[in-house]
Amino acid sequence: MKRKLISLLLAVMMATAMFPALSASAADPLSISIEIDGKIVTPTVAPILTEGGTTLVQGRFFTEYLGADVSWNQPNQEMTIKTAGYTVVFKMASRAYTVNGVAYQIPAAYDPPVNTGSAMVPMRFLFESIGSAVSYDTATKTAKVSYFTGLTGSIKVSGSTTVLPIMQSAADKLMGQNGGLSVTVAGGGSGAGIKDTQSGANNVGMSSRDLTADEMAEITPVKMANDAIAIIVNPKNPVTSLTTEQAAKIFLGEITNWTEVGGNDATIKVQTRETGSGTLATLEEMLLDRKTVVEKSIPFTSSALIKQAVANDEDAIGFDSIGFVDSTVRAVSLNGIDASDATVKNATYPLSRSLYVMTKGTAAGINARLIDYLRSAIVQQEIVQKEGYITL
């Protein structure tokens, strides 16, 4: 009898415990989760549920996650979101917003964006304004956004071989989550990529050089990563800095002994990469004025092998993408500037440059989505960084 009573009591307790929990969670804004392309994304500022029942989310966090450029105008209290295909302006405490210059109005049933230290924008309009749809799953209290999924069609990409490895990996990943999407990536070099974009031979072009004003008239470039080449020597080598002129002469075979640049009396052994390497092409373009590396230099097939060769030979000099440099070799400073994330991002390091993707006119549809994907947190962290480039 006593045992029955206890179990009954327990059952009642459990039942009552469940109901308040359910009703409380409906009122608690923190329990809404946002799922983008099947992955729960947690912003730095939690979503808010207003008294009017509108869900406001952190505008900057989510759009930057999707590869957008976000800028904030303090006096006007305006947030401008630029993706490859859309430019959207939300004004705080106002229902009016613009998409690509066209004015829109948030319906009166919803509350307007609000600045709580971070610009909070009605979730539905935030995602819809950049061309995506939001569905809400009441059972799991999850807002589902599909941005890099459900894409169909085909995209032709060509151009810079430096950008190609990032593009290829990103395209493979994107095609993996979009069965109906086909992205074909070809090289050809920046020049060919720009020409193809102008003529319409590709949908998206890749370039590792800045575009000229003439080219910019027709083409919209979007920066997608930074790249830099470090000149590496053995850590035991006393030479720690070179001028760009000295470095160029070494790789062209005009300076052949380390004494000429303040080192030991030893032959400079130039190590290079095999033809077809984007890093070699970059070096020849940026440092050697499109001349080729001295003919007797020893070619290697990968970044790792050239690094290993320099690490094992005191007289060797080589070059590598800055992302690959570690303590086994030393990156010399050029014109007194060390190669680092900061000097590459502000372009003071001589062998640094920006990598671009581009479309004819403003990007639209799946082309724009591909460009956003390249700029998104996923590709920047998982591909750009791992391939040895420097993130945006």
Added chain:
Amino acid sequence: MMKKTKFKFHPVECLMRLGALAGIVAILFIFAFVFIKAWPVISHNGLGLLINRGFDKQISEAFYAPVSDPMLTFGMAGLIAGTLVTTLIALIFSGIISIGSAITICEFAPRPLASALIAVVRLMASIPSVVFGLIGAMLVVPFVDQFITLDIEKVVSEFYLTGRNLLSASIVLTFMIAPTVITLSVDALYSVPDIYRETGYAFGMTRFRVISRILLPSARPGIVAGFILGAGRGIGEAIAVSMVCGGLGMIPDLKYGFISLLTPVLPLSAAIINKSEAMSVPAVESALFACGALLLVLGTVFSLVARFLVKRFSSGGLVNET
């Protein structure tokens, strides 16, 4: 018991014939495919392909050439020399090692040790070539490198002296070829009838004379077959060689004497691996297929010559072995 009928459809037999046919068709297809792909470069250069040098620079020029004006001039003399010289040196090295090991295993080692040694040799033959390459890059390259002194460096100006060169490639190849040669030599030595040995000893011959005058001549066809298989592996080996060969298609210059062993080389097979990064350019692709075509031709010529040699040698031997 099954009864054999002459003209009855036999599924298993049919399947075997089909398999054999498929093998032949596949080989023909490979030849055709490689030559079709290589044709632009072969037809453009003709015999010059075999005589001229400068492959490294030509690949780079072809890679940067505009699509409208592809550059198809290639000279592969350096690569052919690289292939032949590395294989030849490796054959000489492995010949010394292998015949010695085979005689030790068959004639000197006690039975348990001999079977243990054979097991080790067979195991060596099954090591993947990339492992040989790795060991070569980690051990052989620094080993060769330590012999390079400043004095030697001053002599040569055409290339850098590093541990990646002809000698390293040959040493690595030696250890890849040796297991094959040893295995076949051991089999050949074991197949020499005991009565030959006993006859030799009965005549009062020393052990050395029995080995050099009776055993080795009798086993010659098997040993030669081992060398042929080894040479085939040497010519075709790509990965391990490409990791230690130096990657420049230079022809060793005999005026440097022993230093010419330190010339960086680029055998045909290694060229295909090393230059494949540039293969997106059609001219480069065709050039690499031309390397492949040359390898096929070299291999075919080699096996034909070998066949001829085996026939000649075996007629002189005491035992006729197929």
